[in-house]
Amino acid sequence: MASAIKRGVSLYSYQNETFQGKMTLEDCIRTSAELGAKGIEIIGEQTFWGWPEYGAADADVANWHSLIGKYDCTPVSHDFMLDYKRYKGREMAFEEQVASVKNDIDFGARLGMKFIRALVSISPDVLVAAAPYAEEKGIKILIEVHAPLHFDHPWIVRHAEAYEKSGSDALGFLPDMGMFLHAYPPVWKERFLRQGAQPEIADYIEKAYQDRVLSEYVILGAMQMGANKAAISMAEALRHNSAFEPKRMLEFMPRIHNIHGKFYQMTEDCVEPSIPYDKIVEVLQKGGYQGYICSEYEGNRWIEDVEEPDSVEQVRRQQVMLAKLLGEETVPALKTPVAA
Template sequence: MANIKLGVSLFSFSTDYVKGILTLEDCIRTAAELGAEGFELVGSQMLPTYPFVSDKVLDEFTRMTNAYGIKFVSYGANTDRGMRSDRNLTEDEMLQSTIIDLKTANKLGCEVMRVQYLLSPAALEKLAPYAENYGVKIGVEIHNPQTPTSPFMQEYMEVFEKTGSKFIGFTPDFGCFATRPNKVYWDQAIENGAPVELLEMAAQLRYDEVPRDEARQRLLDAGADGAVMGAFQGMYGFVTFYREPDFEGLKKIMPYVVHFHGKFHYMHESLEEASIPYDEILPIIQNSNFNGYIMSEYEASKNAIEMTKRHLQMERKLLVK
């Protein structure tokens, strides 16, 4: 059986943090008050001395984690190939940038580091010895529209098997198992005047796996405007959904999972996520040998603390069954 620990990505509080409503310390304290055992921080967003960590900042994190009894578990690294204005970074330059992130994660005392799939499988293979040396496990994120068995994700799997390293693996984002349209985007589209029947048409086209260009033209022919088309773009992109999520793929990659991003966009008062079937995802993890964290990751802007509270409550409820 798995040993699942529940944490919170401080990204969940992004809107309040950016607006100055919450400080970094407020975010850490809130995660602890909600009962999280650990937290994840996105370096480019909340690390004051990003991409490095000064001794002063390290002391501040140590003080806060000790004060609130919560562990700094995961460092979210950005694979930013657009750092230069004149060209994209080369693969080697992105590798060197990720090594800096790895050193930062190590200094912060993190167990794991999330990287994005702009870091190629070949670069991740080169990174494996560094991860082993610094003692930080690296998880490449599986994020919509990718799934565990997407061809590109399978290229990473080949690297894991080739190297045999226990320090590189996957960080699946639960959003890639969504079964319904994103409620937040759907509601926004309606508020902006989108007819429900056209939104339903867009969703059905996605369920039927109609190619995006064809689906787009059919919607336009039906009279879809900007509000509908905005929601449609998400349905075929970062908030896509599936009639049959890749649960079998999840089972196959479980031995290579470093940690999870427990993505959520809207939590009902009944403790159900509006589009992601946690009641089907969590049993797969619970019946594996996984030993690590699920980091609650709220990706919307309203009522972040309450939504995160509900999300943790839902996970606890489902995991005791």
């Protein structure tokens, strides 16, 4: 029996092809739809020229809705930034931050989104202040729980407490599956090796991560082994990643409304070697989650020094994996090749 969980794609996954002009917005939406990933998530700056500084043209928004209808897709989330610490050489005042969030709420509603993603750095007070406006617009604001943060981190706990105190149903969470990094990603290790990391130290770091050794001890151990700059960088990556437990999502499930299906590499047999998606899907099903898992490919930056990323093939493989884990009978397949 197929799961109630739905499959989607963050168009961020196609960032290389979008930037290089190899894929248009229609290509991105059509490709996702052909894979049965009908939920479409965007980053406004990537999909709409001029956003947010100059707004988005009515014609571009109309084209968006036309394509969503043409390929029978569903708008899921607009991921907004609010980079308030780099605003005109100063930090945004509280009222300016709230106004900026409201602007993104309006944009999300204009695109037919149910959710907008907030960066984890945004204060809960700002989101609580914007919540009544989000309620009016039928939008939920979801803070992204992203490594190195996790559901037991004091900053996330503070958000959770603020949301409950507010009583607003418009505030929630968007977990990024990168926080469940249970093995050192092979594409990371290979990149550091190409940069000159000593193989024996790279093996040590990989094994230490598998054994859950504290990152600072791993860094110290690598230094004592004579690690060069590349090897130290490989060890320091552990500071920002850890193997948190997927089951911690259960306590927060009533406020979890979208999932970032982060992945760094899908093997030819459609396995993500570093993130335990079988356990993740099991936890989501146990918690009664019925939203989207949106593919978010971020392995491109780890391989583009030696090969051209094929984001479409990587997304296809993850969608095959997800379809299998969700109990779907049809195997996702592409019908229309993307022009090179």
